[in-house]
Amino acid sequence: MEFQMTSYKRCEVLKTSGRIDSSTAPKLEEAIKNVTDRDIFKIVFDMSDVTFMSSAGWWILINTQKNCKRYNRGELILVGVAQNICESLELVGMGSYFKIFDTVVDAVGFF
Amino acid sequence: MPTTTFPGQFDSLGKISDFVQGVSDAAGLNASEAYAVQLAVDEACTNIIEHAYGGEGVGAIECTCEPTSDGLCIVLRDHGRPFNPDAVPEPKIGAPLEEVKPRGLGVFFMRKMMDEVIFTFEQGENVLTMLKRKSG
Structure with missing residues (x-):
């Protein structure tokens, strides 16, 4: 599982593809930790x-949300969530x- | 009635999902129903690996799928420790974010995704039977 990270002035965008299950979730956790370890929330x-x-x-995203919201105006926002996953x-x-946005531009603009 | 046996390890989960997707399509489930079945089976198999077997590479998971007149029946069998669903706490979903805990999320997801979820222990096997009904 590959992750792309893009830094913006006010936030970090993390992107990956495919399945997130018990096999790949630890990689998601590590990728998010790489962001929060830089004090980006x-x-x-x-x-x-x-x-x-x-x-x-x-569970990793809930834990990340808890962590982010401890910091002033920190938040984890989701983008482009497939209909089945959303349901x-x-x-x-x-x-x-x-919060779920349709596009990365909308989500980045929120911060 | 296709039955397939998978190694009880996390990298089987993708293959199990592909198998379940195929039988869901054959049973005439729509995309949303098929996703729900995949999710429930994924949670069930994760529980088998983590709790019944206590880790990866300990035992196998046998998956039997049978189309029914109104949907799809999935039966998962393992030879691990007996699983008692009553011992799993129901997560406090809807509670403030800070109070949500991971324990019990898998079984909770299974019950929400499927129409019937029945755990039994028969002749040394955990037998999990799950039913998904087609809409319309």
Whole structure:
């Protein structure tokens, strides 16, 4: 699993593709840690090319959200979440934990 | 009734998902229903590896899929420790973010994604039966 990171003035954009399950979730955790270790807590996760997300992945994103929100105006924002993934997030009742934008431009503009 | 056996390790999860996607398509589930089945099976297999077997590479996961008149039935079997779903706490979803904990998320996801989720322990095997009904 490959990650692309792009630094903007006010936030960092992280992008990956494919499945996030118990096999790949540790790599997502490590990629996010590489961002937060630099004291960056305004993070955009571009999920446009993510096709699957299990609870192992959601737990990492929830933990990241908790961590980010401890800091002034820090937040993890999701972008381009596939309809199936979005539906599953709503169905388990965790949709309220994340802002979801259609495009990276919108998400970066939020910060 | 296709049955396939997979090694109980996390890198099997993608292959298991592909298998389940194929049978979901054959059973006539729509994309949303098929994704729900994939997610439930992924959570179930992760639980088998982590809790029934206590780690990767310990035992196998047998997956049987059977189309029914109104949907799809999936049966997962393992030879690990008996799994007691009643011992798993229900996560406090909807609670403030700070109070959400990871334990129990997998079983919670399974119950939300599927119409029936039945855990039994038969002749030394955990047998998990899950049903997904087609809409319309």
